[in-house]
Amino acid sequence: MGTWRELWEYRDVLVNFIRRDLKLRYKSSVLGFFWSMLLPLAQVVTFVIIFKYIMRFGEKNYSVLLMTAFFPWMFFSQAVLDGAVSFAANVGLLKRVYFPRLILPLTTLGSNLVHFLFALLVLCVYFAYVRVTVSWGYLPLALLAMAVQLIFTFGLMLLVGSLSVFYSDVKFLLAAVFQMWMFFTPILYPASKVVETRMFPQWIKSAYFMNPVAPLMMAYRALVPLNEPTKILASYWQFFGLSAIVAILVLVVGYVVFRRYEWEFAVVG
Amino acid sequence: MMAQESAVLVEVVSRRFVVPHQRAYTLKQALLGAFSRRGRDEFWALRDISFEVPAGQTVAVIGRNGSGKSTLLRIVAGIYRPTAGYVRTRGRVVGLLELGIGFQPDLSGRDNIYLNASLFGLTRRQVSDRYDQIVDFAEIADFVDAPLRTYSTGMAARLAFAITTQIQADVLLVDEVLAVGDRQFTLKCIEYMKKLRDSGVSIFLVSHDLPRVVELCSRAIWLDQGSVRMDAPAGQVVQAYIQHYSAPQSAG
Numbered sequence: 001m002g003t004w005r006e007l008w009e010y011r012d013v014l015v016n017f018i019r020r021d022l023k024l025r026y027k028s029s030v031l032g033f034f035w036s037m038l039l040p041l042a043q044v045v046t047f048v049i050i051f052k053y054i055m056r057f058g059e060k061n062y063s064v065l066l067m068t069a070f071f072p073w074m075f076f077s078q079a080v081l082d083g084a085v086s087f088a089a090n091v092g093l094l095k096r097v098y099f100p101r102l103i104l105p106l107t108t109l110g111s112n113l114v115h116f117l118f119a120l121l122v123l124c125v126y127f128a129y130v131r132v133t134v135s136w137g138y139l140p141l142a143l144l145a146m147a148v149q150l151i152f153t154f155g156l157m158l159l160v161g162s163l164s165v166f167y168s169d170v171k172f173l174l175a176a177v178f179q180m181w182m183f184f185t186p187i188l189y190p191a192s193k194v195v196e197t198r199m200f201p202q203w204i205k206s207a208y209f210m211n212p213v214a215p216l217m218m219a220y221r222a223l224v225p226l227n228e229p230t231k232i233l234a235s236y237w238q239f240f241g242l243s244a245i246v247a248i249l250v251l252v253v254g255y256v257v258f259r260r261y262e263w264e265f266a267v268v269g
Numbered sequence: 270m271m272a273q274e275s276a277v278l279v280e281v282v283s284r285r286f287v288v289p290h291q292r293a294y295t296l297k298q299a300l301l302g303a304f305s306r307r308g309r310d311e312f313w314a315l316r317d318i319s320f321e322v323p324a325g326q327t328v329a330v331i332g333r334n335g336s337g338k339s340t341l342l343r344i345v346a347g348i349y350r351p352t353a354g355y356v357r358t359r360g361r362v363v364g365l366l367e368l369g370i371g372f373q374p375d376l377s378g379r380d381n382i383y384l385n386a387s388l389f390g391l392t393r394r395q396v397s398d399r400y401d402q403i404v405d406f407a408e409i410a411d412f413v414d415a416p417l418r419t420y421s422t423g424m425a426a427r428l429a430f431a432i433t434t435q436i437q438a439d440v441l442l443v444d445e446v447l448a449v450g451d452r453q454f455t456l457k458c459i460e461y462m463k464k465l466r467d468s469g470v471s472i473f474l475v476s477h478d479l480p481r482v483v484e485l486c487s488r489a490i491w492l493d494q495g496s497v498r499m500d501a502p503a504g505q506v507v508q509a510y511i512q513h514y515s516a517p518q519s520a521g
Contacts, residue, residue, distance in 0.1 A: 012387040012391075012392050012393050013387045013388060015393070016383055016384045016387045016393075017384075019380070020373055020376060020380065020384055023376060023380065024373070024375055024376070027375075093370065093371060094348070095343075095348065095366075096348075096364075096366045096367050096370050097346075097348070097364060097366065097370050097371070097388050097389075098346050098347040098348050098364060099388065167295060168295065169295045169297075263349070263350040266343075266348050266349065267286065267349065
């Protein structure tokens, strides 16, 4: 299809845009990268203090449990929140020059992915420091989960990015949704807590795991033993399949909506 | 290739714009208004425009503000889609609607060169090959690593223009923005376009500067309220245009 060939022809624009985003984010310095990590690390420290020492969670290695899910979540939420303005914030550019519009969300996804990979390095250093053993057998599952996450992320970005050109309140709505979404995803606590609790009937538990992000976080956590009882993962594996289906559906819907409205982006602003 | 190959073909192109009364919509308004089309106006910026630009020809589009010139340019550049009709172009089409597109004040001159040039279709390699020329032409050799925000307005404008001189195009679409700036700068731009014209690039120029139109272009298209009013050699069109608007009965 012509779309993909055209994207390939404009790859230099994409690469330059990603470099621009990263340079602006890090202010062209190594120290800048650590500044950009300050907020997530401060959040991690806060959660550790609250849940480990104040709430007495009693999980072994709580900080590891938290970070294995929190970093991928940050990547997901930041990419989608940035994606919500990837067209709206660039209407001036879209009005003045032609390039495939897909370049803009791809830029946002790409720069957030690179940032996530840098953050993973920090994570690895920390894990080495606290001597975490890694179950490498789960690496393929974790990589598969990351592929699903990328599909889901990009689909949502296309959807909310297209809509927020026309509806200025989408990004505010999103910020609230993502705040709640984080707490209803196994990030601050292990999924086993939800399975074991007697407060919820079974259908609420099932609904909880239908959250397409939940199985992904469990897959990442499977990399670190003791983190997430793999028993639970095994009995909820069908939700992983559901997550993949939802991700693909969202990508299709997002792409269709994007295609439907892409020629209006430069007109509306 | 045949000599009569057209660089730009515009076939019965029309463009409608829908203008909401309110600038920013909210989801609530969208839901409430889902069943009615009230609160919206539409107008036709272009109606049934057809013309053909043979390769190597230099064509000006003239007309008053709101006559549809910029819309037409954007449609040929691929920024807008026509509501009806179609546009065919041959070769590499580059739109020059503004200088310094995508310039980022916090990035260095060097980064901005690569960024801006890639938006004009130059590959990374092509920019590297032309990099020294750009820097020399812009006379910013000592400042390439400084952030663009530290540049004077003149330096930034020189840099923006230096990049555009390296554009590789078969069809160049130029908006009147190029004519802003001081006299010397304007002359430099004219010089540059003449050079392109003489090297066989098709130029599609939107301009208010009627003497320049006659000087640069062999042909002019006069747009009036979205329709082609006249399409003839530039001298004739400009003369008719001036006559039309200097006649008192057609003022306004």
